[in-house]
Amino acid sequence: MISNTSKDVLDLLRIKYNQLRELAIQSSNDLNDVPITISEWYILSCIYGEIRTVPEICAELKISKQAAHKFIKGLEEKGLVKTYLNKNKKTVQFTELGEKSFKETFVIKKKIDEMIEQNIGTEAFQNLKQLLEKDWV
Numbered sequence: 001m002i003s004n005t006s007k008d009v010l011d012l013l014r015i016k017y018n019q020l021r022e023l024a025i026q027s028s029n030d031l032n033d034v035p036i037t038i039s040e041w042y043i044l045s046c047i048y049g050e051i052r053t054v055p056e057i058c059a060e061l062k063i064s065k066q067a068a069h070k071f072i073k074g075l076e077e078k079g080l081v082k083t084y085l086n087k088n089k090k091t092v093q094f095t096e097l098g099e100k101s102f103k104e105t106f107v108i109k110k111k112i113d114e115m116i117e118q119n120i121g122t123e124a125f126q127n128l129k130q131l132l133e134k135d136w137v
Helices: 011-033 038-047 054-061 064-076 096-120 122-133
Strands: 081-086 089-094
Touching: 011 038, 011 096, 038 054, 038 064, 038 089, 038 096, 054 064, 054 089, 054 122, 064 081, 064 089, 089 096, 096 122
Parallel strands: none
Antiparallel strands: 081 089
8 A cells, every 4th residue: 555645646635535525425414314426516516596507517517418417317306406498408406405405515514624624723724725726727
């Protein structure tokens, strides 16, 4: 096994991202009656506060039309979004349950931020946020 000191930045970011993603999904699914996958959360994040078309979702998330339709269908079956045709384009928006479930994730994200800040310290946490906000890719 390779030690963390010999891993490159991309590997380290991927590892932390996967850990945080699993923590967020588990926390969300513990809180909500409707389990939601990470891919479904991406779709929900994309449409939050807006009515979006499938092509807009595909462009923003850089996913195929087939993938978008699959995830949207799952969200529709769970009662979190509704779709309708608007000028021959499928449009997606939150249901009341979807809005409620999505808003609950903000609480989870805040708790995860607080956990990270507690574990690495306030100064390191602020530095991390500043580094991640920079345009370095």
